[in-house]
Amino acid sequence: NLGNxxxxxxxxxxxxxxxxxxxxxxxxxxxxNSQIVANTTGSFIVTGTTLQSCKSIDxxxxxxxxxxxxVGFNHSPELCSNNKLLDAGSFSEYLxxxxxxxxxxYVASPGIYYVTVKDNHGCIGSDTANxxxxxxxxxxxxxxxxxxxxxxxITLQTAQNFSSYLWNxxxxxxxxxxxxxxxx
Numbered sequence: 001n002l003g004n005x006x007x008x009x010x011x012x013x014x015x016x017x018x019x020x021x022x023x024x025x026x027x028x029x030x031x032x033n034s035q036i037v038a039n040t041t042g043s044f045i046v047t048g049t050t051l052q053s054c055k056s057i058d059x060x061x062x063x064x065x066x067x068x069x070x071v072g073f074n075h076s077p078e079l080c081s082n083n084k085l086l087d088a089g090s091f092s093e094y095l096x097x098x099x100x101x102x103x104x105x106y107v108a109s110p111g112i113y114y115v116t117v118k119d120n121h122g123c124i125g126s127d128t129a130n131x132x133x134x135x136x137x138x139x140x141x142x143x144x145x146x147x148x149x150x151x152x153x154i155t156l157q158t159a160q161n162f163s164s165y166l167w168n169x170x171x172x173x174x175x176x177x178x179x180x181x182x183x184x
Contacts, residue, residue: 001058002044006061006063007062007065009122010066014037016038018046018048021048022049022050025048026049038062040062041063043061045058077131078135079133081137084134085107088105091125095115095116096113097114109134140159158175
């Protein structure tokens with residue numbers, strides 16, 4: 001009895017044991033041992049033959065070999081002070097280095113942070129982030145408050161260069177031209 005059909009995680013295998021009481025064994029892959037190790041999908045069939053030439057056959061199907069879950073950490077050693085959350089992604093279970101079990105982990109200071117996750121198939125994955133620096137958030141990079149005359153336009157531009165921009169007007173350039181009073 002090889003057991004019920006089953007599925008495996010990619011890092012696991014299953015030992016299929018035809019059991020004692022036979023003088024010879026023959027698996028569908030040509031193996032003649034009483035046991036084989038399986039880690040791929042497919043049908044595994046064994047024929048056991050007794051001393052009296054009686055035969056017994058059983059089959060087990062490995063239905064799925066599930067990929068291991070992949071934690072999607074950004075492996076940059078730097079985190080911005082306004083975004084100090086590590087997000088492990090969407091899984092069914094989490095275990096962080098401090099024993100907490102939430103999807104996200106708040107990084108209070110530089111250090112090594114790791115998480116082990118389990119998906120809905122019971123497969124396990126993990127990742128580690130080595131945070132060496134907490135970067136200060138940019139500030140004071142816009143010019144001082146100002147006034148404009150009716151029908152006048154003004155260009156607002158950052159005092160520093162950044163890798164990306166998003167104004168409250170949904171503009172994504174380093175400067176915007178405004179013609180209306182408001183908060184920008």
